Amino acid sequence: MIQADYATQAPQPPLVTCRAVGKTWDTDGAPFVALRDIDLDIARREFVVFLGPSGCGKSTLLYLLAGLEQLTQGQIVCGGAPVTRPGTDRGLVFQETSLFPWLTVGENVTFGLKMQHMPKDARRRVAEEILERVGLSEAIDKRPDQLSGGMRQRVAVGRALALKPEILLLDEPFGALDVQTRAKMQEFLTQVWQRSNVSMVFVTHDIDEAVSLADRIVVFTSRPGRIKSIIPVDLPRPRDSRSPGFHAMTDHLTDLLRDEVDRAFAEQERVR
Numbered sequence: 001m002i003q004a005d006y007a008t009q010a011p012q013p014p015l016v017t018c019r020a021v022g023k024t025w026d027t028d029g030a031p032f033v034a035l036r037d038i039d040l041d042i043a044r045r046e047f048v049v050f051l052g053p054s055g056c057g058k059s060t061l062l063y064l065l066a067g068l069e070q071l072t073q074g075q076i077v078c079g080g081a082p083v084t085r086p087g088t089d090r091g092l093v094f095q096e097t098s099l100f101p102w103l104t105v106g107e108n109v110t111f112g113l114k115m116q117h118m119p120k121d122a123r124r125r126v127a128e129e130i131l132e133r134v135g136l137s138e139a140i141d142k143r144p145d146q147l148s149g150g151m152r153q154r155v156a157v158g159r160a161l162a163l164k165p166e167i168l169l170l171d172e173p174f175g176a177l178d179v180q181t182r183a184k185m186q187e188f189l190t191q192v193w194q195r196s197n198v199s200m201v202f203v204t205h206d207i208d209e210a211v212s213l214a215d216r217i218v219v220f221t222s223r224p225g226r227i228k229s230i231i232p233v234d235l236p237r238p239r240d241s242r243s244p245g246f247h248a249m250t251d252h253l254t255d256l257l258r259d260e261v262d263r264a265f266a267e268q269e270r271v272r
């Protein structure tokens with residue numbers, strides 16, 4: 001009996017663990033340390049944002065999580081298995097969507113399932129279900145170039161969800177959109193996340209975007225990227241960017257980042 005109680009109360013293991021993760025690029029024989037000593041757990045259903053100045057290694061860590069690049073120190077485990085290559089448990093969304101222009105929206109969403117030999121009728125049903133989730137049911141037979149930039153990014157999110165990932169990895173997915181569309185997309189992504197069981201890792205250099213989205217914000221130092229601080233965001237959703245709580249968070253993050261941005265800027269100037 002006591003054991004059963006224990007079982008129900010036992011905390012779930014994290015979905016992702018990063019232990020002492022580092023990445024050194026080998027550029028023309030000269031080692032270039034991009035990331036160092038990254039220790040991070042990501043819970044199931046958690047929304048984690050990576051925030052830091054340009055060049056601090058946010059994308060690098062995301063690609064390591066994706067298995068698109070190989071780490072040079074430490075270990076990353078996802079769902080109990082070491083990450084060594086891309087997998088359908090980890091969906092990807094980039095800033096520039098790479099939708100296939102010759103396929104319809106529905107065909108784009110289920111392209112990965114076609115590769116897995118899912119029959120056409122079943123794919124159509126998945127496309128309908130996913131496009132309803134991302135609010136684009138009407139667009140199923142349209143081509144990508146008939147959609148706005150924001151709609152194309154919703155298709156990209158849908159395409160990533162179609163493979164039933166455990167976690168979505170998003171690299172500045174709204175970075176190319178105008179400010180108003182961006183705010184709408186943040187609401188959209190929050191809703192998609194709340195209605196799903198996926199964890200999210202979202203890369204941005206935008207403090208407001210980080211506070212709008214995150215359960216926890218991982219603040220990076222300038223290069224070589226290390227974790228400077230992990231900030232929980234305990235504000236109710238949907239988040240109001242005009243609320244005092246929101247402003248307190250953005251002020252705190254601005255202070256945390258100021259030194260790092262100065263350092264990153266000085267380094268960029270030196271490189272030139």
Ligand code: ADP
Binds near residue numbers: 026027059
């Ligand atoms: P962020 O996404 O935070 O802007 P990145 O992860 O893209 O930063 O880059 C971190 C550092 O690693 C940068 O200095 C960048 O120039 C370097 N870098 C990124 N990709 C490569 C690569 N393929 N080869 C060598 N250096 C790289």
Ligand code: MG
Binds near residue numbers: 058059060
């Ligand atoms: Mg980047």
